[in-house]
Amino acid sequence: MAELMAAGEEPEILFWVGCAGSYDERAQKITRDICKILHHVGIKYAVLGTEESCTGDPAKRAGNEFLFQMQAMTNIEVLNAYNIKKIVTGCPHCFNTIKNEYPGLGGTYEVIHHTQLIQDLINEGKLKAEGGESFKGKKITYHDPCYLGRANGIYEAPRKALEVLDAQLVEMKRCKSNGLCCGAGGAQMFKEPEKGNKDINVERIDEALQTNPQVIAAGCPFCMTMLSDGVKLKDKEQEVKVLDIAEITARANGL
Amino acid sequence: MVAQILFLVLTLAAIALFTINLRKIIRNIRLGKAVNRNDQPAKRWITMLRVAFGQSKMVVRPIPAFLHFFVYIGFVIINIEVLEIMIDGIFGTHRIFNGLGGLYNFLIASFEILALTVWVSCAIFLIRRNVLKLKRFSGVEMKSWPKSDANYILITEILLMSAFLLMNAADAKLQSLGVGHYVQAGAFPVSQYLINLLPSTESALVIIERSCWWFHIIGILAFLNYLPYSKHFHILFAFPNTYFSNLEPKGEFTNMASVTNEVKAMLDPSFVPAESEPGKFGAKDVTDLTWVNLMNAYTCTECGRCTSVCPANITGKLLSPRKIMMDTRDRITEVGQNIDKHGAEHQDGKSLLDDYISREEIWACTSCNACTEACPVNIDPLQIIVELRRYAVMEESQAPASINAMMGNIENNQAPWKYSPADRFNWAQES
Numbered sequence: 001m002a003e004l005m006a007a008g009e010e011p012e013i014l015f016w017v018g019c020a021g022s023y024d025e026r027a028q029k030i031t032r033d034i035c036k037i038l039h040h041v042g043i044k045y046a047v048l049g050t051e052e053s054c055t056g057d058p059a060k061r062a063g064n065e066f067l068f069q070m071q072a073m074t075n076i077e078v079l080n081a082y083n084i085k086k087i088v089t090g091c092p093h094c095f096n097t098i099k100n101e102y103p104g105l106g107g108t109y110e111v112i113h114h115t116q117l118i119q120d121l122i123n124e125g126k127l128k129a130e131g132g133e134s135f136k137g138k139k140i141t142y143h144d145p146c147y148l149g150r151a152n153g154i155y156e157a158p159r160k161a162l163e164v165l166d167a168q169l170v171e172m173k174r175c176k177s178n179g180l181c182c183g184a185g186g187a188q189m190f191k192e193p194e195k196g197n198k199d200i201n202v203e204r205i206d207e208a209l210q211t212n213p214q215v216i217a218a219g220c221p222f223c224m225t226m227l228s229d230g231v232k233l234k235d236k237e238q239e240v241k242v243l244d245i246a247e248i249t250a251r252a253n254g255l
Numbered sequence: 256m257v258a259q260i261l262f263l264v265l266t267l268a269a270i271a272l273f274t275i276n277l278r279k280i281i282r283n284i285r286l287g288k289a290v291n292r293n294d295q296p297a298k299r300w301i302t303m304l305r306v307a308f309g310q311s312k313m314v315v316r317p318i319p320a321f322l323h324f325f326v327y328i329g330f331v332i333i334n335i336e337v338l339e340i341m342i343d344g345i346f347g348t349h350r351i352f353n354g355l356g357g358l359y360n361f362l363i364a365s366f367e368i369l370a371l372t373v374w375v376s377c378a379i380f381l382i383r384r385n386v387l388k389l390k391r392f393s394g395v396e397m398k399s400w401p402k403s404d405a406n407y408i409l410i411t412e413i414l415l416m417s418a419f420l421l422m423n424a425a426d427a428k429l430q431s432l433g434v435g436h437y438v439q440a441g442a443f444p445v446s447q448y449l450i451n452l453l454p455s456t457e458s459a460l461v462i463i464e465r466s467c468w469w470f471h472i473i474g475i476l477a478f479l480n481y482l483p484y485s486k487h488f489h490i491l492f493a494f495p496n497t498y499f500s501n502l503e504p505k506g507e508f509t510n511m512a513s514v515t516n517e518v519k520a521m522l523d524p525s526f527v528p529a530e531s532e533p534g535k536f537g538a539k540d541v542t543d544l545t546w547v548n549l550m551n552a553y554t555c556t557e558c559g560r561c562t563s564v565c566p567a568n569i570t571g572k573l574l575s576p577r578k579i580m581m582d583t584r585d586r587i588t589e590v591g592q593n594i595d596k597h598g599a600e601h602q603d604g605k606s607l608l609d610d611y612i613s614r615e616e617i618w619a620c621t622s623c624n625a626c627t628e629a630c631p632v633n634i635d636p637l638q639i640i641v642e643l644r645r646y647a648v649m650e651e652s653q654a655p656a657s658i659n660a661m662m663g664n665i666e667n668n669q670a671p672w673k674y675s676p677a678d679r680f681n682w683a684q685e686s
Binding site for chain 1: 315503504505506507508510511514515517518519521522536537564566567569570571572573574615618619620621622623624625627628641643644645646647648649654655657658660661662665666669670671672674676677678679680681682683
C-alpha cells in the first residue's frame with residue numbers, strides 16, 4: 001500500500017489479509033490464492049503488508065475491550081490515512097469486526113468477505129470455473145463460519161462460488177443459520193477447551209463425514225484449522241480435502 | 256347478589272395482586288443499565304409482529320411449533336370468552352353476548368374446538384416432558400422448581416379447558432331441559448359428547464355448571480397471579496422482548512464508550528473526554544447488565560432451544576445458555592427481594608458471577624450465536640456472557656493463562672501469535 005501511495009495511485013480495493021492469513025502456513029496458501037484471483041480478474045488491489053495489525057477481534061470476544069479499541073483505532077488511523085474506501089478480507093472475523101465494529105470508532109468502509117467478492121465476480125461474468133482442475137460431480141459440503149453466516153447473514157455467496165463448479169453440493173444436517181460452530185470462535189482458538197466429553201471440531205467433522213464428501217469447503221482460516229485437525233484425527237486426509245472457497249476457485253481456474 | 260359481590264372482590268383482588276408483582280418485576284428490570292432500544296420503531300413493530308405474534312422462529316421445529324400454535328391461538332381467542340365471563344360475573348347475567356346470534360354460536364363453537372386442541376396439545380407436551388423425556392427439557396438447570404413449574408402450567412391449562420368444556424356441556428343440557436335462566440345460546444361441537452356423561456337432574460346440572468364456571472374463572476385469576484413466579488411469564492413479555500430486540504448484525508458487539516474515552520486519551524494526550532462515566536467495566540452482578548438483559552431473563556420460558564444448539568453444551572461442557580438466563584433471572588429476583596426486605600442500599604455479598612454463573616461456563620462460549628438464533632423470542636444470552644468476561648478480564652485480569660498469552664501477543668506483536676510484526680508480509684514470498 002505504501003508503494004502505491006508513493007506512486008500517487010489508489011487501489012480499487014484493499015485486501016485485508018488478517019493474522020492467520022499472514023502467519024499461519026495453511027492460511028498463507030489461501031491468502032496467495034485470493035491474490036491470484038484478484039490478479040486474474042485485473043482488479044487493482046493493495047495490501048498493508050507490515051502496516052497491518054490484528055483487528056482486535058479475539059481480544060474483544062475475550063472481553064478485553066481496551067486492547068480491542070487500541071488495535072481498532074490504530075488500524076483505523078492507518079486505513080483513513082490511505083483513504084481506503086473498500087476492503088476485502090480473507091477472514092470472517094476480520095470482516096465482521098471491520099464492517100460492524102469499526103464504524104462506531106471512526107472507520108467506515110465498504111467491507112466484503114472474499115466469498116462475496118468471488119460471488120460478485122461470477123455474477124459479473126469475470127470469473128468462471130474453467131481452465132483448471134475439474135470439480136465436476138465431486139461431492140462438496142460447505143461449512144458455514146459463524147461470523148459470516150449467523151453473525152452477518154451471508155449464506156449464499158460461498159454457495160454461489162461452489163455452484164459454478166458443477167459439483168455435487170451436499171448440505172450437512174446443521175447448515176446455514178443452524179450451522180454448528182467449528183469450535184474456534186470467541187477466542188477459543190487460543191485456549192484449550194473446557195472439560196467436556198468431545199471436542200467441538202470432532203462433533204462437526206463427524207457430521208461433515210456423514211455426507212461422504214470429497215471436499216469440505218471452508219471460508220475462514222480458523223475453521224480451516226479446526227476442520228483440518230478433525231479430518232486428521234479421523235485419519236481421512238487421503239479421501240477428504242479441506243479447502244477454502246478461494247482455493248477451490250483458484251484451482252478451478254487453473255491459477 | 257352475593258355471588259356478584261364475591262366475583263367482583265375476587266377479580267379486583269387478583270388484578271391488584273398481579274399489578275403489585277408486575278410492578279416489582281418492572282422495577283427490577285429498571286435496576287439494569289440504560290441502553291437505547293427506541294430507535295427504528297417501524298422495524299421494531301415488524302419484528303414483534305413477525306416473531307411474537309407470527310411465531311416465525313417457532314417453525315424451525317415443526318411439531319412443537321404446531322402444538323404451541325394451538326395453545327397460543329387458544330390463549331388469545333378464548334380470552335374473548337373470558338370477557339363474557341367477566342361481564343356475566345359482575346352483572347349476574349348469563350351469556351350476555353347471546354345477542355350476537357349466529358356469530359355467537361360460531362364463536363362458542365370455535366372456542367370449543369380450540370379448547371380441545373389446547374387440551375390435546377398440553378397433553379402431548381406433558382408426554383414429551385415426562386414420558387418421552389426429550390433431552391431438551393433436562394439438564395442441570397431443569398431440576399426441582401423449573402421441572403415442576405412446566406408441569407403445573409400444562410396441568411392447569413388442561414384443567415381450565417376441561418372446566419370450560421364441562422361447563423358448556425352442563426349448560427347445553429340445561430338449555431335442552433328448558434331451565435329458565437339458561438337461554439338457548441351457543442353451539443357445542445365438542446362438549447355435546449360430554450352431555451350423556453352428566454346427570455339429568457336440573458339441580459345437579461346447575462351445580463356442575465356453576466362449579467365449572469367458578470373454577471374456570473378463579474383458575475384464570477389464579478393463573479394470572481402465578482405468572483410472575485413462573486417461566487410462563489413469556490406469554491406477556493414475549494411482546495416487549497421482541498420489540499426491544501437487538502436489530503444490529505449478530506456479530507456486532509457493542510463498543511464500550513467508557514473505554515473509547517480512555518483509549519482516545521491514551522493515544523492523544525490532548526483529548527479531553529466529554530463526560531467521564533465512573534463505574535466498573537463489564538458485569539459482575541445483574542445490576543451491571545442492561546435492562547434489556549434483565550427483561551430477557553424474565554421472558555425466558557426455559558424451552559432449551561438455545562442449549563440444544565450450543566456447541567459447548569452439545570459436547571458436554573458446563574455452559575448452558577438457558578442456565579445463563581435462568582441464573583440472571585433468579586439473581587435479579589433475589590436482588591429485588593433484598594430491596595423489599597432490607598432497602599435499596601442492602602448488599603448481600605453475592606453476585607451473578609461466581610455465585611450463580613461459574614468462570615468455566617463463561618469461558619466455554621464460542622460466541623457462535625447459535626443460541627440467539629434459536630431463541631423464539633430473541634433472547635440474547637451471549638451478551639451476558641461477554642459482559643461477564645469483560646469484568647473478569649478488565650477489572651480482575653482473571654482470564655485463562657492462554658487467553659492472557661494471546662492478548663499479550665496482540666499487545667506486543669500485533670497478532671494473537673508470537674510472530675514478529677516484521678514477518679507479517681512474508682507470505683508474499685512464494686514457498
